[in-house]
Amino acid sequence: MDTKTLLADAKARFSHNSAKQYLKEKYDSKLTVAEQGGLWKADRETITLLDSFESDKLVVMDTFNNPVQVDRKELLAKLKTVYEQTMNDWLKEWTELEGKR
Amino acid sequence: MTRGAILFAFNSPKFDYYSMAEYAAKRINHFLDLPVTLVTDEKSTMSSTGYKFDKVVKVEPNLDNKRDGVPWINKGRCQAYALSPYDETLLLDVDYVVNSNRLLKTFETGIDFACHDNTAYFMQPKLSQEVLSTYSYKTLWATVIAFRKTDRAKQIFECLEMVQNNYAHYANIHSFISAVYRNDYALTLALRIANGHTYLPGDIIPWNLLHVGKNTTVYKDNTDPLDTEYTILFDNWQRGKIRKEYIKIKDIDFHIMNKENFVELMQNG
Numbered sequence: 001m002d003t004k005t006l007l008a009d010a011k012a013r014f015s016h017n018s019a020k021q022y023l024k025e026k027y028d029s030k031l032t033v034a035e036q037g038g039l040w041k042a043d044r045e046t047i048t049l050l051d052s053f054e055s056d057k058l059v060v061m062d063t064f065n066n067p068v069q070v071d072r073k074e075l076l077a078k079l080k081t082v083y084e085q086t087m088n089d090w091l092k093e094w095t096e097l098e099g100k101r
Numbered sequence: 102m103t104r105g106a107i108l109f110a111f112n113s114p115k116f117d118y119y120s121m122a123e124y125a126a127k128r129i130n131h132f133l134d135l136p137v138t139l140v141t142d143e144k145s146t147m148s149s150t151g152y153k154f155d156k157v158v159k160v161e162p163n164l165d166n167k168r169d170g171v172p173w174i175n176k177g178r179c180q181a182y183a184l185s186p187y188d189e190t191l192l193l194d195v196d197y198v199v200n201s202n203r204l205l206k207t208f209e210t211g212i213d214f215a216c217h218d219n220t221a222y223f224m225q226p227k228l229s230q231e232v233l234s235t236y237s238y239k240t241l242w243a244t245v246i247a248f249r250k251t252d253r254a255k256q257i258f259e260c261l262e263m264v265q266n267n268y269a270h271y272a273n274i275h276s277f278i279s280a281v282y283r284n285d286y287a288l289t290l291a292l293r294i295a296n297g298h299t300y301l302p303g304d305i306i307p308w309n310l311l312h313v314g315k316n317t318t319v320y321k322d323n324t325d326p327l328d329t330e331y332t333i334l335f336d337n338w339q340r341g342k343i344r345k346e347y348i349k350i351k352d353i354d355f356h357i358m359n360k361e362n363f364v365e366l367m368q369n370g
Contacts, residue, residue, distance in 0.1 A: 003320050003332040012334060012345035019348045021226045026353045029308030034209035039307060064210075064303045097349060 019097050027090040033082050036070045038062030042079040042086065050076040104208065105136040105155060105187035110195050111162045111174035112145040116360055118174075119148035121195040124367045126154060128199040131327050135191065140177070140184055158184050166282045178243060178284050179262035182255055192246040196363045197356045200329040203308075204354065207247035212303050213254045216288060217242040217310035223355070224317050224335035224346060233286055234276035241292060242310050243284035244356050253295075260291040311355040318362050321369045322349070329353075 001009075031042045039062050040046055049060065050072055058072040106129045110122035119141060126137040136155030142162045163176040181192045189208050193199075207215050218241050222228050231240040248254040264271055264287045271290050272279030292304060313319050316336040321328065330351040337344045357363040 003322050006320065006334070007332065007347055010334065010345040012347045015224065015335070015346040015348055018224045018226070018333075018335070018346065021221070022223060022348055022350055022353070025221050025309055025311055026350075029203060029206075032206060032307050034206065034211070037211070039210050041307075063307055066303075093351075 019094075023090060023094055023097075026093075027086050030086045030089075031082060032063070033078060035078055036068065036075055038066065038068035038070065039064055040075070040079060042082040047076065047079050047083060050079065102189065103187045104189040105138060105185070106133070106191040106193055107138045107140065107181055107185045107187075108193060108195050109140045109175075109178060109181075110145060111142050112148060113173060114171050115169075116364070117148050118195055119145040120150070121363065121367065123150060123152040125193065125195045125197065125199070126152065128327070129191075129193070132199045132202055133191070133205055134202075136187075138184070138186055140180065142174075156186055160184075168281050173281070175284055176265055176282055178288075179258050179265055181246070182248065182250070182258035185250075188250050190248055190250075192243075192248070194244045194356065196358075196360065197244055197354065198363075198366070199354050201352050201354055204245065204247070207245075207306055210303075210307075212247070213249050213251045214257050214292075214304055215247045215306045216292070216304065217245060218305045219309045220312055221309040222312045222314040222317070223333045223350070224337075224348065225314060228314070231285075233289060237275040237277070238289050238293060240285050241289040243288045244310055245306065246288075247306070257291060257295045260295045261287055264291045264294070311353065313355055313357045313359065313362065315358075318359070319355075319357060319366055321366060324369060 033040045033042055041063055053072055056072060057069055059067050059069050062068050108122045108125060110118035112118050122139050129135055129137050138156040138158060139154045140158045140160060143159055146157070160177065162174045164172050164174065166173050166176055178192070181190065191204055191207070218239060219230060220242060232238065233240060265282065268282055268287065269279040275290070277286060313333065318334050320332045320334065322330040322332055330349065333348050333350060335346045337346050
């Protein structure tokens, strides 16, 4: 039996909350970046922090709580790229899922 | 620097773990581009369909663990360090379904050893994290372990063997039932002991282990063996009635707790 028939026979409903949770699990992990000897999350907080300084070198705590001296501009560029790519993919899949239900 | 995965598979009267290992290995080859070494016993190799593992290591199975009245051969994970031919190794459960290259990130972090300490369940986001017992540690998960051949990783595996050999003693101290040996519990204790009873965030894989848990079933959306799209169906019990709910997922790794469901998934592709 194909899944379409299965879902129809079971009168199953698409779960918005579970779909949102699944996407969060999937794309949160894609925001993790190993760079310049540290492990980073390409999230709003880290990107804003890096962007708010002007110095070339900066010491930042990574996700393992280790202080790491980084090339600020280089790390910022990398995290922005990962963030943008991941969020675009996230939106695309969310839109697809909403359409499939 | 060599890199690969290692699987442990010993057939039981109930399940053909060797076939599960073949299924898992094909996915590891495809999505992670890693060779796979299998640790098994002579008897289990009779199930082979001809898939060529990078290396097959035959050992004597430890039969003294039972679950639901039948042997459950899950002891011996502590040998992974010694038996792995690779400098960097992923040790995976055979019922962990690889659908992406996400696990390669565990090698980028420069760690000696890493496992999951947080889990999430499809369709059941409110389930709490498992603990050894009320007053003990949060459980670590042996489903996915990444390690390098370093002295520290060796120590952790030696410690795992020590806990395995003295499981009843540790169960007594930490107030959990010792009748069935669980690698997750042994790993939780071994890592704590090896780290001087401290918690090191660097030993933790920085995303959640995704489980397909109770009342939840995974179906493949088509028969292509390497397709990564699935439907997850959940029996949501509300006021004595079942309400069926579903989601569609793709390109995400997960661990199936229900072996019957895993076997169905294998047979459908």
